Amino acid sequence: MQPLSARRPRALPRDPAPSKWKYRYQRWMLTPGVRGLLRVGVPIALVGIIAVSWYSHDENRDMVAAKIADAKAAVQQRPEFMISEMDVIGVEEDLAASVANVLPMSFPVSSFELDLENMRKRVEALDGVRSARVRVGDAGKLIVDITQRAPVALWRDGDLLRLIDEEGVFAGFVETRSDRLDLPLIAGDGAQANIAEALALFRDAKPLQARMRGLVRMGERRWDIVLDRDQRILLPAEGAVAALDRVIVLHQARDLLDRDVAVVDMRNADRPTIRVNKEAAGALHRAGQTEADN
Amino acid sequence: MGDLYDSQRAMRNMRKAAMQRGVIAILDIGTSKIACLVLRFDGPETFRGADGVGSLAGQSSFRVIGAATTRSRGVKFGEIDAMQETERAIRTAVQAAQKMANVRVDHVIACVAGGRPKSYGLDGAVDIENGLVTDGDIGRVMAACDVPDYGAERDVLHAQPVNFALDHRTGMADPRGQIGNQLTTDMHMLTVDSTALQNIFFCIKRCDLELAGIASSAYASGISSLVEDEQELGAACIDLGGGSTGISVFMKKHMIYADAVRMGGDHVTSDISMGLSVPMATAERIKTFYGGVVATGMDDREMIEIGGDTGDYEHDRRTVSRAELIGIMRPRVEEILEEVRVRLDAAGFEHLPSQQIVLTGGASQIPGLDGLASKILGQQVRLGRPLRVQGLPQAAIGPAFSSAVGLTLFAAHPQDEWWDFEIPADNYSGRSLKKAVKWFKDNW
Numbered sequence: 001m002q003p004l005s006a007r008r009p010r011a012l013p014r015d016p017a018p019s020k021w022k023y024r025y026q027r028w029m030l031t032p033g034v035r036g037l038l039r040v041g042v043p044i045a046l047v048g049i050i051a052v053s054w055y056s057h058d059e060n061r062d063m064v065a066a067k068i069a070d071a072k073a074a075v076q077q078r079p080e081f082m083i084s085e086m087d088v089i090g091v092e093e094d095l096a097a098s099v100a101n102v103l104p105m106s107f108p109v110s111s112f113e114l115d116l117e118n119m120r121k122r123v124e125a126l127d128g129v130r131s132a133r134v135r136v137g138d139a140g141k142l143i144v145d146i147t148q149r150a151p152v153a154l155w156r157d158g159d160l161l162r163l164i165d166e167e168g169v170f171a172g173f174v175e176t177r178s179d180r181l182d183l184p185l186i187a188g189d190g191a192q193a194n195i196a197e198a199l200a201l202f203r204d205a206k207p208l209q210a211r212m213r214g215l216v217r218m219g220e221r222r223w224d225i226v227l228d229r230d231q232r233i234l235l236p237a238e239g240a241v242a243a244l245d246r247v248i249v250l251h252q253a254r255d256l257l258d259r260d261v262a263v264v265d266m267r268n269a270d271r272p273t274i275r276v277n278k279e280a281a282g283a284l285h286r287a288g289q290t291e292a293d294n
Numbered sequence: 295m296g297d298l299y300d301s302q303r304a305m306r307n308m309r310k311a312a313m314q315r316g317v318i319a320i321l322d323i324g325t326s327k328i329a330c331l332v333l334r335f336d337g338p339e340t341f342r343g344a345d346g347v348g349s350l351a352g353q354s355s356f357r358v359i360g361a362a363t364t365r366s367r368g369v370k371f372g373e374i375d376a377m378q379e380t381e382r383a384i385r386t387a388v389q390a391a392q393k394m395a396n397v398r399v400d401h402v403i404a405c406v407a408g409g410r411p412k413s414y415g416l417d418g419a420v421d422i423e424n425g426l427v428t429d430g431d432i433g434r435v436m437a438a439c440d441v442p443d444y445g446a447e448r449d450v451l452h453a454q455p456v457n458f459a460l461d462h463r464t465g466m467a468d469p470r471g472q473i474g475n476q477l478t479t480d481m482h483m484l485t486v487d488s489t490a491l492q493n494i495f496f497c498i499k500r501c502d503l504e505l506a507g508i509a510s511s512a513y514a515s516g517i518s519s520l521v522e523d524e525q526e527l528g529a530a531c532i533d534l535g536g537g538s539t540g541i542s543v544f545m546k547k548h549m550i551y552a553d554a555v556r557m558g559g560d561h562v563t564s565d566i567s568m569g570l571s572v573p574m575a576t577a578e579r580i581k582t583f584y585g586g587v588v589a590t591g592m593d594d595r596e597m598i599e600i601g602g603d604t605g606d607y608e609h610d611r612r613t614v615s616r617a618e619l620i621g622i623m624r625p626r627v628e629e630i631l632e633e634v635r636v637r638l639d640a641a642g643f644e645h646l647p648s649q650q651i652v653l654t655g656g657a658s659q660i661p662g663l664d665g666l667a668s669k670i671l672g673q674q675v676r677l678g679r680p681l682r683v684q685g686l687p688q689a690a691i692g693p694a695f696s697s698a699v700g701l702t703l704f705a706a707h708p709q710d711e712w713w714d715f716e717i718p719a720d721n722y723s724g725r726s727l728k729k730a731v732k733w734f735k736d737n738w
Contacts, residue, residue, distance in 0.1 A: 016364065017382035018389050024502065026389055030398035 076112040084108045084140040089130040091146045095128055099144055102126060111136045119144075119148070128172045130165070154180055155196060156214070164192050188217030197240065198223065204241050207248055211257070220265070231257060232266045243269065302713040308506040309705070312401035318506060318705055319388065319399040322698040323380065324407060325537025326561055326656060329690065329698040330387035332360030332395040333705060342558035356706055358685035360395025362387045371556045372408025372511070374493035379405075381500050386499060402498055403705045405514050406696055407452065409490030409536050412633045413551045413641070414442055421477040427460065427469045427477055430736060435479045444485045444701075451491070451510055452484040453712035456548035456603050465546070468634040481712070484510055487711065507705065512552045512666040513686050514700030519654040519678035519693070520544055528646030531678065532634055532671075533697060534657035536560045539630055540697075543646070548709075551641040555633045559657030562626045569622040570614055572600055584616050587624045588662035593617040593724025627660065631670040638671070652678035656694035 018026065047048055052062055067204065075081075084107050088096040102122045113148040116134045123132040123144060133145040151163035154174065163180070170192070174180050184202045191198065198215050201223060205212060216224040222237040225244070235243050243266035250256045256264065260280035265273040276284065312318040313335055320331040333356045366387040370378030392399060418439035422431055435454060444450075458466040460474035469477060491508070498505050515533035517525075523543045533540035535558045543551040562585075567577035584598050593616040602610040643649060653663060658677055668675040669717045680699035682691065690698070716732075 017386045018384070023385045024388055027392065027398050027502065030392055030396070032398075240336075 039060070039112050049097050077108040079140075081111045082108045082140055083111050083114070083136060086142045086144065087137070087142045088146065091129075091148055095126070095148065098126055099123055099129075099146065103144070105142075108140070114142070127170055128163075151180070151183060151201060154183045154185045155192055156185060156210050164195055166195060184212075185214030186217070187214060188220075190220035191215070191217040194223075200241055201225070201235070201244060205248070207252065208257070227257065231261060232263050234263060234268060236267045239269065246272070298602070299713050302711070305507050306708075306714065307495050308401055309403070312506050315400075317395075317397055317401075319391065319402045319503070320698055320701040321384065321387070321402050321404045321498070322511065322534055322695075322701060323372075323374070323384065323404060324366055324511070324656075324697075325372055325499075325558065326366055326381075326535070327363050327384050327584055327694065328366045328369075329386045329404055329687075329695060330361070331358050331382075331390040331690070331698055331702060332391045332397065332457060333357065333556050333702055334359045334395075334397075334401055335706075356684070356702065357565045357738070358683060358687075358690075358702065359397070360391035360393070361687050361690045362390030362394060362688065365389070366536070370408075370537055372406070372535065372554070373487075373490045377497055377500075382495050384497060387502070390442055396666075400502075400504055402503045403507040403509070403701050404494055404498060404505060405509050405701055406490055407511040407533075407535055407540060407558070407697070408554065408558075409451075409486030411445065411451070411484055411486050411510055411512070411540075411552050411554050412448070413553065414444065414483040414485070415550070416441065416481040416483055418481070419476055421476055422474055425473050425475075427472050427474065429470065430716060431477055432458075432470065432479075435477045436481065436712050436715060439479065439481050439719065441483070444483075447488050448485040449488045449491050450483055450712075451486050451508065452482065452513065452549070452552075452709075454482050454548060454709050454713070455479050456482050456546070473477060482548065482550050483548075483712075484513075486510070503709040507708065509552060509701060509704050510540070510542070510552055511697040511700075512542040512547050512554060514697040514704055515540060515680075516542035516544050516549060516700065517655055517703050518544045518680040518700035519696045520650075520653055522547075524648070524650045524652065524695055527648035527650070529648065529650035529652060530638055530643055531652045531654060532658075534558060534630070534653060534655035534663075535697075536656060539634060539655070539657075541634055543638070543641060544645060545646060551643075553637045553641070554635065554720060555630060557626075557630045557633065558655075561630075562623050562660075565622050565626050566619065570600055570601070570612075570619075576601060580619065581623070584619055585623055586620050586661045587666045588614070588626050589617045589624075591622040593620060621661070624666070627666060628630060628670065631667055635670055649674055654678040654680070654693040654696040656692075658693050701715055712729065 022110045118140045130147045130149045137143040149165040152166045153164045155162045155164045163176045213226045223235045225233040260277045263275040322329040335356045368376030372382045390551045416439040420435045442580040455482040458469045459478045516531035525547045528545045530543045539555040539687045541553045564578045597613040600612045680696040
């Protein structure tokens with residue numbers, strides 16, 4: 001009988017039997033999950049650890065950043081991407097100069113460094129620019145394509161004469177009224193917000209154009225037409241064009257405005273009122289008396 | 295009986311789980327060697343239904359992807375004698391097979407060679423209630439078999455229905471769906487010593503493996519080495535192993551008798567060892583190289599160097615003639631075969647229509663054995679080799695591997711056993727809820 005209590009002597013001929021733990025280890029290593037982990041997970045973890053430990057040194061990180069910056073610059077500084085001049089299209093000289101002022105650039109510059117969207121916003125913020133397109137064109141040109149605001153009226157704001165486009169947006173200054181006699185003049189608070197109505201009134205007032213001085217917004221509510229000889233036509237807040245039409249018809253029939261009339265008050269459509277000048281009123285009064293006397 | 299029923303069912307479930315994982319191991323724990331085969335179930339036949347026989351006799355469903363053999367230790371007469379040693383040997387075989395297969399196996403089908411197997415023929419009869427035989431009736435007729443008192447220290451290893459008879463018609467393979475009044479069945483039950491079975495259970499558990507099935511090694515050898523017509527017409531498979539010789543008799547493709555003689559090739563070796571006073575290892579080598587059972591005049595002149603390493607020249611240079619060696623071996627082989635003859639006679643083997651005898655197992659490779667066996671067992675004797683299964687390495691196709699190969703077939707297509715059918719409700723012990731559920735199932 002073999003000894004039961006003693007350890008197995010080491011001198012025995014080679015025993016092929018695996019020990020219990022070796023057997024378990026081999027079975028564990030043959031488990032599909034473990035095999036997959038060893039084949040994929042361990043190499044990935046190893047590479048990850050090496051990469052992280054290398055990257056954790058400051059000089060290595062700086063080196064990586066410098067390398068990346070170099071490579072980026074090498075591409076960005078290629079002559080194909082360089083911009084050497086700016087071309088402003090669609091505006092006159094003075095606006096082009098102010099565009100150049102708001103876009104200060106030192107050429108040549110790489111097109112990667114340009115923030116075109118920001119540039120467009122800056123250009124569009126200029127007075128007199130309705131919209132702008134900024135793009136990189138051929139042969140290293142930066143093209144700023146500008147649509148100008150077209151002024152449709154002059155707006156007297158205190159001492160200043162501003163140009164107003166049809167959206168009521170400020171589009172520049174003029175020195176004197178005589179610079180832009182072709183444009184109608186408007187005044188008063190809130191005039192620029194109702195530019196469309198003002199323009200309609202101007203179109204409607206063609207027969208009176210020779211005598212018209214301008215339109216005044218009264219109480220941010222309604223318009224007054226100011227003619228020469230200090231005549232005024234007071235228009236209602238609603239139906240101003242129709243009221244003006246009635247005045248024009250009256251004028252053409254009876255030469256209303258050629259008479260000595262100070263104010264034609266159309267604010268109440270049921271009861272148009274005329275205020276005559278003092279002398280005319282006196283004359284009228286006297287004429288009435290004379291007739292009565294007779 | 296309930297306990298056995300449960301453990302066998304648990305093994306069937308384990309086998310099903312192993313089939314789903316696709317890998318199962320075969321462990322043949324013999325007296326002289328332990329063989330481990332790793333099977334992979336991935337062939338085109340894997341998920342096929344149960345009807346009929348598939349291509350390649352249904353063996354194309356699996357492949358042998360790992361095979362290993364190691365010298366057995368701690369096994370005597372096919373029973374585990376020194377558990378630690380056997381466990382180490384099993385670990386060796388399983389590890390090598392796993393390494394070759396490159397896959398981990400958790401489920402094992404094993405065979406038991408010893409344990410004094412004993413066959414019983416049972417029969418039972420029931421009346422069919424509604425004229426049509428159903429699955430439940432099969433279970434009932436099996437439960438109706440009167441089980442003999444096989445002893446407290448024994449367990450049922452196989453309980454296979456071998457025949458069904460419906461009224462006057464007998465020899466039915468499958469009576470389900472047929473009409474009759476009385477269903478009778480014949481069942482073959484094989485019992486072995488509980489301790490032998492329990493030792494194998496325990497040993498395999500200690501190797502971190504799960505037992506997914508257990509079969510008699512005589513049965514496994516029979517299904518692998520008997521060809522189809524032999525199984526159909528009646529044949530006996532004699533598995534001459536190392537420590538025990540298994541006998542299984544087949545008829546109509548069912549095992550109808552199994553037994554074991556507690557003698558085998560190791561006894562021949564120990565005879566040589568004693569007769570020539572040489573160590574067992576030398577005796578084994580002499581037996582394998584020069585052994586035989588029929589002496590001729592030439593054998594008197596053929597001298598065999600016995601060898602030795604005592605340092606005594608006279609002792610170390612001994613020679614023996616081959617005729618003397620045969621003179622030592624033959625009586626023992628004759629004794630084994632005589633014992634087999636006795637067992638076959640007791641089983642009534644001579645009444646079978648065909649009395650083919652197939653010798654297989656490691657000891658069947660003794661030259662001239664078939665001549666000797668035909669003198670003792672009858673005229674129709676042949677040497678059998680196991681069936682070829684896919685992927686089996688060249689080293690494992692010899693007759694010594696017939697029970698391992700038989701177990702692969704058993705793993706692929708196990709025979710229906712008693713525990714594969716539902717037990718009738720009145721046999722459930724105690725568990726009233728289960729009983730109630732079963733009663734509802736049967737009656738609605």
